Amino acid sequence: MEKAALVSVYDKRGVVEFCRGLIDLGYTIISSGGTKRVLSDNNVPVIGVSEVTKVPEMMGGRVKTLHPYIHGAVLARRELKEDMEELSKLSLCPIDVVCVNLYPFEEKASELGDAEEEVVEYIDIGGPALIRAAAKNFRYVMPVIDPEDYPLVLSALKEGGDTLEFRRGMASKVFAALSQYNLNIASYFSRFEAGSDGASNITGVILNKVETLRYGENPHQKGAFYSLFGSVLPWNQIQGKKLSYNNLLDLDAAIRLISSLPHGSSAVFKHLNPCGVGVSQNLVEALKMARKGDPRSHFGGIVSFNGCVDKDVAQETISSFVEIVIAPSYTEDALGVFSKKKNIRVIEVDFSRCGRGDELRSIEGGYLLQERDRGVSDVREGEVVTSRKPTDEEYEALQLAWIICAHVKSNALVASDGRMALSIGAGQMSRVDAAELLISRAKKHGNSLEGACVASDAFFPFPDSVEALLGEGVKAIVAPCGSRKDEEVAKAVERLGGTLVFVRDRHFRH
Incomplete structure (x- = not known):
């Protein structure tokens, strides 16, 4: 074989199609365990890891890819004559693509709780070692850890997009994913030392930059917007200018309130405070009541709804200056109304995906972590x-x-x-x-x-x-x-x- 791809995944989504695409590009697929069975069952040509290492899987599959022949083929520096001669002496082909995703430790830890002996079986060893090696050697190897990236990778390999910059980005994603994985494991084990409150002694988040903002709270402060690594935002901007730092704070505050109110509500926000709230089965009337609560402060604010915005609601909304509109859905006619006001930021929110996670705030010398305020009593x-x-x-x-x-x-x-x-x-x-x-x-x-x-x-x-x-x-x-x-x-x-x-x-x- 002239070029090889090693594929060993827990999440099998899209792996068959991905491997077929690699084969079309001239790669030989090397795999093991469950991944090899899935590929074979789908008539995808595949070589077992044991055929490369000459060593069978050990300890019920606990040890498969942890072998010098595998890691050497991944870590070999292609421009270094000595590395390539060593591979040649061992009759090994360089592995140019490594596709690995990991045992779902966080999911299983949540499901199994304090059953420590069962939970530890979901700590992946070979997978992190292998994908880490590929990411380290990104100058020559394509590291792939996310099934969502399969089409992107095939396109890059096929159409000349396999650049150093692209592979560096893939490597960065690998190290971020491994950081999150290791953090989840450390957090789980530290729970047992935490005492009666049940909070982990070790915690944290890995963040992924969504975009650099024009500035922070004030023009002299730099700012950026980050999301949790691996997550998808629960809202989508349909039109309008880019959201600012202050816009994002108000957006968050408005989502928290409007998602708590009875269906058929409208709330207007300014500077993290509601300045008006109205409740009616008719959203036009709800908005009018919200504005009546404070006829001055709503100017230039965020207008939010927890029902579908139609043309009449949209027209009432733009009857006064509005920075942002938030709703779970919009009719086409409503979007047509807003499109005439190009600067209005129109946000569509999936409220079912909001309100998750804890709150983290920085203070001098540390951070404060608390549960979200989940709502008021009856x-x-x-x-x-x-x-x-x-x-x-x-x-x-x-x-x-x-x-x-x-x-x-x-x-x-x-x-x-x-x-x-x-x-x-x-x-x-x-x-x-x-x-x-x-x-x-x-x-x-x-x-x-x-x-x-x-x-x-x-x-x-x-x-x-x-x-x-x-x-x-x-x-x-x-x-x-x-x-x-x-x-x-x-x-x-x-x-x-x-x-x-x-x-x-x-x-x-x-």
């Missing part, structure tokens, strides 16, 4: 601590305010009538300041608080906030309990004829 399961109970309509209004409040920067208060956010007091240093801001904004925008319901993201440390709210006509309040002054707060609400519901979950957002 207000109806809270404790009513006043003689007056909420009506059904008030429970609905409290629940909407409570959902929205979890997505507002702390200290936060949200007023709702069950159909929209009447006013939002966001990001204040004291809770009474948030209450006063909520009241002043409601008055400024002509949204009456008479009969409204209010949610607070954390407990009231003093009665002053509830006294101010009830003095403006608010009828019901939901807030976490836990303050030393809970009893005083409840008495103040009782005295003023309102309703107070205590819940046990807090929803700070910083």
Whole structure:
């Protein structure tokens, strides 16, 4: 054989077609174990690894490709006379393509949990060693670790795209994949030393750059957007200018809220805070209510929906200046409307793939890792601590305010009538300041608080906030309990004829 490709994969997707393509290009296929059986069953000519090494597979298949004849054929430096003469003496052909993917350790570790003896059997040894050798020798060898790259590799080999730059990129992908693989293994084993909290002592992520941004939060700061290595973004940009650093932050915040709201909702975001929310089976009406909550701040914001955007909704959306539109789907007519505004960024989101993973933030000297805030409690399961109970309509209004409040920067208060956010007091240093801001904004925008319901993201440390709210006509309040002054707060609400519901979950957002 003049040129060879070694193929040994756990994930068999596309491997038959890939090997047929390699054979058409003049490669001899070398394989072992399950991959060899699949190829043989599909009438793909293949040579067993044991035919090259003259050594049978050992220990039930644990040792197959870990042999000097295999690694020598991969690692030989083609321009080095001594390396090639050594291969020739051993009657070995250089291996120019190595296609390997690994045992699914992360998947199996998640499935098998603490069954350590079973989990360790999914730690791949020969595969990482082989693909690492190929990646090291990328100047001469094509390393392939991802089945999604098979068409790309065949095209490169066929059409002259097998360049040093291309192979270097493939090698980089290999080392990133191996880093993630090793990190998953280290994280799994460190769990057993972690103590009662169950969090691994070793963790981390491998990131892949999606694009370099014009700048970061401010023009003097460099910025870039990265995704988790091996993942696919849950959203797709259909049209518009490139997203900026700040756009991406707002996009994330908007997705978190709109995916939490009842179907038929619209939410408007600015600077990581919702400035309006509306709920209606008619998305045009939902958007109008969202904008009515704050008629000024929605200008130049992000408009989000959790239903299909049609032509009427699109036309209402562009009736005011909008930076970004987010929705799970759009009709062709709607996209036609947006296409007339070339700069509007139109984003399609698969909400079923959002909300996964933990949150990682950098601080001076380290990182903070936490679980995502998965949502708020059911207000109806809270404790009513006043003689007056909420009506059904008030429970609905409290629940909407409570959902929205979890997505507002702390200290936060949200007023709702069950159909929209009447006013939002966001990001204040004291809770009474948030209450006063909520009241002043409601008055400024002509949204009456008479009969409204209010949610607070954390407990009231003093009665002053509830006294101010009830003095403006608010009828019901939901807030976490836990303050030393809970009893005083409840008495103040009782005295003023309102309703107070205590819940046990807090929803700070910083």
